[in-house]
Amino acid sequence: MASNTSDVFLYNPTTGESKRIPDVPEYLRSSSSVTWSWFSYGFGFDPLTNDYKVVKFNVDNDNYVYSLKKDSWRRICNIPCRRVYSRTSVELNGAIHWISLISGGESPKVVTAFDLNTEKLRHMPLPDLTEECDHIYGGYTVGTVKGRLCVVSWCFEMHDVIWVMNEYGVGSSWSKIRIGVSYCQVMIPLCSTRNDEEVFLLINKDLVLYYFERNTWRSVKIRGVESGKLQHANTYVESLISPNSYGLQR
Numbered sequence: 001m002a003s004n005t006s007d008v009f010l011y012n013p014t015t016g017e018s019k020r021i022p023d024v025p026e027y028l029r030s031s032s033s034v035t036w037s038w039f040s041y042g043f044g045f046d047p048l049t050n051d052y053k054v055v056k057f058n059v060d061n062d063n064y065v066y067s068l069k070k071d072s073w074r075r076i077c078n079i080p081c082r083r084v085y086s087r088t089s090v091e092l093n094g095a096i097h098w099i100s101l102i103s104g105g106e107s108p109k110v111v112t113a114f115d116l117n118t119e120k121l122r123h124m125p126l127p128d129l130t131e132e133c134d135h136i137y138g139g140y141t142v143g144t145v146k147g148r149l150c151v152v153s154w155c156f157e158m159h160d161v162i163w164v165m166n167e168y169g170v171g172s173s174w175s176k177i178r179i180g181v182s183y184c185q186v187m188i189p190l191c192s193t194r195n196d197e198e199v200f201l202l203i204n205k206d207l208v209l210y211y212f213e214r215n216t217w218r219s220v221k222i223r224g225v226e227s228g229k230l231q232h233a234n235t236y237v238e239s240l241i242s243p244n245s246y247g248l249q250r
Contacts, residue, residue, distance in 0.1 A: 008041060010052070010068065010243040013236060019243035021054060024064050028075045042089040042096035046116040052246065053116050055096060065119055069247045076119060088141045088188055088232075091116075092149055093168055099126070099140045099151070111142065111151065127163040127174035129153045143189030145177070146196040150189050158182045162189060180215040181208060191235045205230045 011018040042055040052068040055076075063076040089098045095113040102110055102123065111124040126140070129151075143150050149165040151174075160182045167173035183203045190200040200220070201208045207230060210217040222230065 008054070010043075010054070012239065012241065012243055014238045015240060015242065017242050017244060019068075021066055022071075022073070024056065024073050028064065028073060029062070040089070040098070042091075042098065042114065044091040044094075044096045044116045046094065048094075048117045052243075055114055057098075057100075068243065071247050074119075076121075088143070090142050090144055090149070092144055092147075097142050097149060099142060109140070111149070122169075124165075124169060125171035126151060127176070129163070141186065141188050144191060145189050145199050146192050152187050152189065154184065154186050156184055158184050159187070177212075179210060179217075181210060181217045188233075190233055200233075202230065202233050207233060 008021045009018045010021060040057045042057075043053070044055075045052050049069070051070075054066040054068075056064045056066070058064075064073050065076055066073050089096050091097075093113075094117060095115045097111055097113050100110055100112040100123075102112075109126055111126060113122050113124060114120075115122070129140070139155075140151055140153050143152070145162060145164055149168060151163045151165075152161070153159065160179055162177045162179060163174050164177055165174055181201070181203065186202070186204060188202040190202055192199045197213055198209055198211050201210055201217075206227060207220040207222060208217050209220050219227075221227070
C-alpha cells in the first residue's frame with residue numbers, strides 16, 4: 001500500500017535492473033481519482049501470455065492492470081470491492097490474492113483472487129476466525145504454506161494458528177494448524193521449503209524458520225538487517241529477464 005505520490009518500480013534482484021512503472025494515464029482515470037489517498041498493488045506472472053502484470057486497487061472501485069509486455073495500463077471495471085483490507089498479497093494458481101472488503105452481505109471481508117490471465121476477480125470465504133479470536137481490533141494476512149493458500153489473523157493478543165485452504169477455492173476446506181511459536185501484531189507465512197517440512201514466517205519484523213515435524217523454530221538472520229527491523233519480505237524466482245526490454249523480447 002502506498003500514497004498517490006509514490007513511484008512504483010519493477011526490480012530484478014538477480015540482475016539489479018529496474019523499471020519505473022508509468023502513472024495511470026489521465027484519460028483512463030475516473031472523476032473520483034482526485035480523491036485517492038490510499039491504494040494497494042499486486043504483482044504476478046501470467047504463464048499463458050508470458051506477461052508480467054501489476055494490479056492497482058483504489059478506493060471507489062477505481063482499479064487498473066499494467067502489462068509489462070505492452071507497457072500500458074488498462075482499467076478494470078465491475079470489481080465489487082470497497083477497498084483492499086490487507087497490505088499483503090500472494091500469487092498462487094495464476095492469481096493474486098488479497099483480503100478485501102465488499103459491499104453488502106453478512107461477511108463483508110473475503111479472500112479476493114484476481115486471475116492474471118482472464119483479469120476477472122472471484123471471492124472466496126474466510127474461515128471462521130472468530131473461533132480463534134473475537135478481538136475487534138486487528139486484521140488478516142494471506143500467505144502460502146505447503147503450496148496452499150493460508151490466512152492468519154492478528155491483533156494485540158497472542159496467536160498460534162495458521163488457517164490453510166486444503167482444496168483451492170472451496171470454503172469448507174479451511175482447517176487450522178496450531179504451531180509452536182506464538183505471535184501478536186503481524187505474522188506472514190512466506191514460503192515452504194522444497195520438502196514442505198519447514199516454512200519461513202515473518203513474525204513481528206523478524207524472519208523465522210518453523211519446523212512442522214519437530215514443532216520447533218529458529219530465528220534467521222539477514223546480513224545488514226538489524227533484529228526487529230524487517231518491515232516486509234517476499235519470495236521470487238530468479239530470472240535474467242530485463243524489465244526494461246521485456247516487451248522487445250517477444
